[in-house]
Amino acid sequence: xxxxxxxxxxxxxxxxxxxxxxxxTGLIAVGSLSDExxxxxxxxxxxxxxxxxxxxxxxxLDGQAVTSEQLDQAVSIIRQRVDASGVSESQVxxxxxxxxxxxxxxxxxxxxxxLIKASAKLEFRAVLVTSxxxxxxxxxxxxxxxxxxxxxxxxxxxxxxxxxxxxxxxPSDLNWVSPELQAEFDALDCASSFxxxxxxxxxxxxxxTCDVTGTQKFILGPVEVEGANISDASxxxxxxxxxxxxxxxxxxxDFDSLGSQAxxxxxxxxxxLAAPRNxxxxxxxxxxxxxxxxxxxxxxxxxxxxxxxDRDSSKVLADQLKYGSLPIGFEVQSQENISASLGxxxxxxxxxxxxxxxxxxxxxxVFQYRGLAIVTLGSLIVFAILVYLVxxxxxxxxxxxxxxxxxxGLIVSIGITVDSFIVFFERVRDEIxxxxxxxxxxxxxxxxxxxxxxxSDMVSxxxxxxxxxxxxxxxxxxxxxxxxxxxxxxxxxxLFTYPLLQLLARTRxxxxxxxxxxxxxxxxxxxxxxGRGEFRVSESLASGKADKASKEAEKRQTIAERKAQAxxxxxxxxxxx
Amino acid sequence: MSKLKELGNDxxxxxxxxxxxxxxxxxxxxxxxxxxxxxxxxxVKGGFxxxxxxxxxxxxxxxxxxxxxxxxxxxxxxxxxxxxxxxxTTVGLDSVRVQTEQLDDVTSEEMRIALASAYQVDSSLVTSxxxxxxxxxxxxEKALIGLMVFLVLVSLFMALYFRTIKMSLAALVALxxxxxxxxxxxxxxxxxxxxAAVIGFLTILGYSLYDTVVIFDRIxxxxxxxxxxxxxxxxSQVNMAINQTIVRSVNTSIVGVLPIASILxxxxxxxxxxxxxxxxxxxxVGVVVGTYSSVFLAGPLYAHLREGEAKFTSEKVxxxx
Numbered sequence: 001x002x003x004x005x006x007x008x009x010x011x012x013x014x015x016x017x018x019x020x021x022x023x024x025t026g027l028i029a030v031g032s033l034s035d036e037x038x039x040x041x042x043x044x045x046x047x048x049x050x051x052x053x054x055x056x057x058x059x060x061l062d063g064q065a066v067t068s069e070q071l072d073q074a075v076s077i078i079r080q081r082v083d084a085s086g087v088s089e090s091q092v093x094x095x096x097x098x099x100x101x102x103x104x105x106x107x108x109x110x111x112x113x114x115l116i117k118a119s120a121k122l123e124f125r126a127v128l129v130t131s132x133x134x135x136x137x138x139x140x141x142x143x144x145x146x147x148x149x150x151x152x153x154x155x156x157x158x159x160x161x162x163x164x165x166x167x168x169x170x171p172s173d174l175n176w177v178s179p180e181l182q183a184e185f186d187a188l189d190c191a192s193s194f195x196x197x198x199x200x201x202x203x204x205x206x207x208x209t210c211d212v213t214g215t216q217k218f219i220l221g222p223v224e225v226e227g228a229n230i231s232d233a234s235x236x237x238x239x240x241x242x243x244x245x246x247x248x249x250x251x252x253x254d255f256d257s258l259g260s261q262a263x264x265x266x267x268x269x270x271x272x273l274a275a276p277r278n279x280x281x282x283x284x285x286x287x288x289x290x291x292x293x294x295x296x297x298x299x300x301x302x303x304x305x306x307x308x309x310d311r312d313s314s315k316v317l318a319d320q321l322k323y324g325s326l327p328i329g330f331e332v333q334s335q336e337n338i339s340a341s342l343g344x345x346x347x348x349x350x351x352x353x354x355x356x357x358x359x360x361x362x363x364x365x366v367f368q369y370r371g372l373a374i375v376t377l378g379s380l381i382v383f384a385i386l387v388y389l390v391x392x393x394x395x396x397x398x399x400x401x402x403x404x405x406x407x408x409g410l411i412v413s414i415g416i417t418v419d420s421f422i423v424f425f426e427r428v429r430d431e432i433x434x435x436x437x438x439x440x441x442x443x444x445x446x447x448x449x450x451x452x453x454x455x456s457d458m459v460s461x462x463x464x465x466x467x468x469x470x471x472x473x474x475x476x477x478x479x480x481x482x483x484x485x486x487x488x489x490x491x492x493x494x495l496f497t498y499p500l501l502q503l504l505a506r507t508r509x510x511x512x513x514x515x516x517x518x519x520x521x522x523x524x525x526x527x528x529x530x531g532r533g534e535f536r537v538s539e540s541l542a543s544g545k546a547d548k549a550s551k552e553a554e555k556r557q558t559i560a561e562r563k564a565q566a567x568x569x570x571x572x573x574x575x576x577x
Numbered sequence: 578m579s580k581l582k583e584l585g586n587d588x589x590x591x592x593x594x595x596x597x598x599x600x601x602x603x604x605x606x607x608x609x610x611x612x613x614x615x616x617x618x619x620x621v622k623g624g625f626x627x628x629x630x631x632x633x634x635x636x637x638x639x640x641x642x643x644x645x646x647x648x649x650x651x652x653x654x655x656x657x658x659x660x661x662x663x664x665x666t667t668v669g670l671d672s673v674r675v676q677t678e679q680l681d682d683v684t685s686e687e688m689r690i691a692l693a694s695a696y697q698v699d700s701s702l703v704t705s706x707x708x709x710x711x712x713x714x715x716x717x718e719k720a721l722i723g724l725m726v727f728l729v730l731v732s733l734f735m736a737l738y739f740r741t742i743k744m745s746l747a748a749l750v751a752l753x754x755x756x757x758x759x760x761x762x763x764x765x766x767x768x769x770x771x772x773a774a775v776i777g778f779l780t781i782l783g784y785s786l787y788d789t790v791v792i793f794d795r796i797x798x799x800x801x802x803x804x805x806x807x808x809x810x811x812x813s814q815v816n817m818a819i820n821q822t823i824v825r826s827v828n829t830s831i832v833g834v835l836p837i838a839s840i841l842x843x844x845x846x847x848x849x850x851x852x853x854x855x856x857x858x859x860x861x862v863g864v865v866v867g868t869y870s871s872v873f874l875a876g877p878l879y880a881h882l883r884e885g886e887a888k889f890t891s892e893k894v895x896x897x898x
Contacts, residue, residue: 053668076715094709095636101708338674339667350853353843357836364835368828405776408856411840412780415833415864416787419825422832423791426585426825433589452794455738456787462731463783470723473716478776482783 006439007506010499017382017495024389031396038396042388043105045089045403045477048347050340051105056117056330058098066098070327075100079472080323081115089403089477100330103338105401111312119285119329120320122227124263125207125220126172126270127279127291129182133190133215171221172269172277176206181219190214195286211288213308218288220281224266229259233321235314238306249309251318253302260301270294284317285329350404354411361418369425371510376421379497383417386488394484405474406481413485416460420493423456424449428501438505446498453493460486585824591817598816601877608754608874615761622764628771629664629678630712635685637675638668638704642696650675653695657688662769676708712772720775724782731786739797743882748789751875755785755866762862769855777856781863788829789871795822796876800883815880819872830868837861 031038043049058066058074071094078100079092091103102116168175177185188194190210201207203223210217231254238248255263270278271294281291282305290307309317358380366373387410394400427449431441464483468476504510587593597604619625639650647665650673654663664676673696680688685705693700732745739745759781763770796818803814841857 050666071709072715075709079715091711093633093711096706336669336672341664341666349843350840353840353853354836356839356843360835360839361832364828364831404853405773405856408773408840408853408860409776409780411836412833412860414836415829416784418832419787419791419829422825422828426822426828429585430589430821433586448798452791455794456790458734458738459731459786459790460783462734463727463779463786466727466730467720467723467779470726471716471719473712474772474776475716475720475723475779478779482780 006443006502010502013495013499017491020491020495021382021385021389024386024393028389028392028396035396040392042391043395043399043401044340044347045401045406046091046103046105046338047341047403049105049401050338051103052107052335053338054102054104054108054113054116054335055095055333056100056102057333059329059331066328068097071098071100074326074328074330077323077326078102078116081319083472083476084319084323089401089406089474091473099333107337108335111316113332113335114313115316115319117330117332118320119326120227120317121285121325122230122321123201123203123223123283124225124266125223125281125283126266127218127276127281128172128174128177128206128221129185129219130216130276130279130291133210133217135187135189170269171224171266172273173221174277176221177219181206181208184208185217185219188217190217201286207283207286209283209286209288211291212284216288216291218281218291220283220288224280225255225259225262227321227325229255229262230321231256231259233318235309235311235318238304248306249311249314250304250306251309251314251321252304253321255301255303257301260299263301263303264297264299267294267296267298271297289317347404347407350407350411354407354414357411358414361414365418372425375497375500375504376418378500379421379492380414380417382496383414383488383492386491387413387485390484390488400480403474403477406477409478409481410485413481413489417485417489417492420453420457420489421497423452424493424497424501427452438511439502442498442501442505446501450494450498453490457486457490588820588823591820594816594820595823596816597819597873598812598877598880601881604873604877608870611761612754612757615757615764618761619764622767625760625764626767626769628769628774629676629708629710630772631710631717631770632679633708633710634676634678635680635688636706636708637677637688637692638706639673639675639692639696639698640702640704641671641698642673643671644696645671645673647673649695650692653691654688657691658684679707712775724779735790735793739793741883744793744797744879747875747879747882748786748793750878751789751870752782752785754870754874755781755863758866759859759862763859766858768858771855773856774859777859777863780860781867784833784864785867785870788826788867789875791829792819792822792826792871792876793879795819796879811884811886812880815876815883819876823872826868826872830864833864833868834861837864 028038028040032040058071060066075092075094079090082090082092082102082104090105091101093101095101104112108116185208188208188210191214195209203226205222207220208218209220233254234252235249236252237245238250240246266280270280272278275293276291279291279293281288283289290305292306305317362373362377362380365376369376391400391402395402424445428438428441428445431444432438434441436444461483464479464486467479468483471479584593645667647667650665651663654661654675654677658677658680661677666674666676668674675692677688689703689705690700693703728749732742732749735745735748736742756778759778763774768774796815799814799818799821800811803809803811837857837860840853841861843853
């Protein structure tokens with residue numbers, strides 16, 4: 001690479017860096033105008049800022065008790081659901097022997113509360129009878145609307161314990177609908193609160209219920225597929241037949257093998273039936289979300305639920321389904337603000353520590369690398385700017401929040417970042433010791449250094465990705481910070497430190513090996529010294545090795561090639577002797 | 578000018594060379610002794626001091642308080658149970674939440690009364706309950722699975738990148754050494770193991786491997802052609818690589834330790850206690866030990882594992898003829 005090319009590529013890298021910084025700044029600036037969540041101040045986590053404590057108590061029928069296994073299971077599921085909505089390091093724990101406390105930073109909205117507390121029991125049932133949501137008989141409809149089947153003062157019994165007319169042969173059989181069931185269905189008014197929250201339905205008998213909007217009521221057959229048979233769920237917009245995406249949000253489901261089989265059986269049975277019995281209803285906690293007509297026999301184990309979804313509500317349902325339904329339903333017992341568990345003095349001191357740490361690092365860097373400390377300082381400043389912008393960006397887009405542990409992680413990352421510079425600088429010094437001029441030394445040092453930097457950053461990045469994907473809670477927050485700083489470290493080294501050094505190498509101060517440049521040619525050159533043979537890299541071998549190492553970065557030599565080369569070298573040595 | 582730079586030159590050329598590989602028996606002995614002590618420490622001290630985030634604990638809630646001062650609660654708690662460091666949070670507008678390690682029924686009742694009198698409210702306004710661990714068994718289980726998967730992946734990566742499984746092996750041994758040692762220091766010091774400390778612990782894990790990879794990459798470079806050389810032995814090349822990177826190792830560990838030391842100093846000396854101290858102790862120990870083990874353990878162990886291989890010994894035999 002010629003010198004002018006170096007300058008060109010250096011300028012190009014620096015331009016890219018500027019584009020990244022300005023791009024991020026611009027995105028956040030534009031975002032902060034249109035979205036209240038976007039801001040240049042990163043959001044803080046529970047420990048530094050406080051938040052909201054939601055106490056959930058289980059919805060239990062009389063005499064029913066909640067076991068500690070159920071409670072632990074619920075805590076685990078709720079934690080995963082909360083984690084799925086961002087990297088906010090929320091806390092979920094049990095209180096006493098029946099309550100669950102969820103502490104989340106900020107104030108939860110309706111969707112977040114639904115995400116936390118809904119038991120999210122999903123069921124697929126065949127539709128037997130359906131009609132509009134008001135009571136069917138128009139004459140006494142008004143009365144019944146008021147009574148709502150609540151005349152005896154107890155919870156309405158929507159289940160049908162009655163013996164069916166004749167034994168039904170399959171779940172779509174109209175024999176499920178006994179006269180009593182029909183009467184109850186006729187009387188049902190969807191406008192009344194006809195279901196107890198957390199009511200548990202018997203999956204083996206028909207269910208009378210309404211859709212979530214209360215406009216349609218249904219008699220549904222027994223449960224045929226359960227939410228437990230869902231292996232994965234995601235949300236997205238519905239694709240039209242031409243493949244263009246529409247504005248309708250849907251939840252996409254994948255069933256496990258059991259679920260796929262059951263779902264295939266249902267669609268196969270319903271497909272030839274007449275409306276409304278060709279519909280199957282998907283119920284969530286007892287309410288019908290949607291009751292599509294069967295358009296085809298579905299055997300691939302995938303289904304899509306559409307309904308009254310927007311982006312947020314479809315995400316909530318997908319997350320609920322993905323992590324399973326809670327063993328019991330919960331209601332919010334109290335919702336209160338809580339203060340930060342760590343005083344603001346902790347954050348202030350953390351920041352003071354970071355600043356002192358940075359100053360010490362720079363001071364040491366000046367002592368060790370003289371003029372090169374400018375490069376370290378510049379790179380650290382760029383690093384700090386990028387980290388700040390990315391954290392602000394992610395706390396807007398991903399709900400990322402900085403906890404004290406996160407801040408500490410960032411402070412520690414100063415060390416690992418500076419190590420990248422040190423590895424690079426030491427390589428360049430090694431090249432100068434070989435007697436190369438600075439510009440060449442920078443290029444050669446970079447080729448060898450970047451390999452080491454990439455390999456070692458790969459280790460950190462593997463740790464970050466693995467832990468992020470497989471863990472929950474604080475560990476996940478840590479992994480996120482680690483991955484973030486590793487990537488930014490690479491960006492800074494490639495787009496700032498290296499090009500800056502390329503440009504500086506052309507200045508007289510550095511290229512002349514000024515004593516204060518950090519590349520002092522006099523002190524670095526191992527001039528005239530002939531060391532012990534066994535350790536000394538002879539000049540010819542050293543240059544050969546350097547060439548080989550840089551070639552090796554692009555392609556590895558085969559053993560045969562290496563042997564051939566060694567043989568030639570041997571022959572030369574012998575002829576010299 | 579700088580002595581260290583001159584040393585750097587001499588280390589690079591081989592004029593000065595510390596025999597890391599040759600004295601490996603000494604390093605092995607030190608490592609074994611230290612690991613043994615680290616395992617002994619928690620046994621003698623009766624295990625680790627886990628924070629309430631792991632064990633669960635007692636929670637008190639004082640309603641209708643006129644002062645939200647946190648020091649009132651801290652003083653009241655410590656008057657009943659000296660040495661207990663409570664977590665105090667204000668809830669809503671007029672309530673204070675105090676969490677402590679789990680107390681028995683009698684102490685818990687005493688605590689209730691002490692808190693009530695501290696905040697000058699009726700004792701019926703102080704409720705107590707047991708709270709579960711918010712770092713539950715499920716979090717630990719997932720973290721351990723994640724860790725295992727990471728170690729397998731990173732071993733595979735290193736084996737592929739360095740083209741030998743022995744580097745993965747040496748790096749993992751060094752890593753294990755670092756982890757046991759850090760845990761030992763926690764047991765010895767009696768510092769509470771909080772989620773913050775665990776995070777610090779994970780950071781070390783990453784750092785220790787990272788640091789080892791940097792040195793191993795130089796070893797890889799130096800040993801590329803060693804099997805064809807008549808004068809160089811595998812071990813001498815490994816030793817040279819460690820020597821050539823020693824300036825970098827020293828610089829990096831100093832640079833890594835400086836910010837951590839300033840956190841530890843501010844956390845431990847100025848604030849006395851808290852998250853900053855928990856996490857920075859783990860990190861401080863970890864960075865020092867991690868650097869030490871990369872140089873003194875991982876490198877020599879790798880040379881030990883490889884030097885016996887036929888292609889290195891047989892070459893030397895033919896070379897001597």
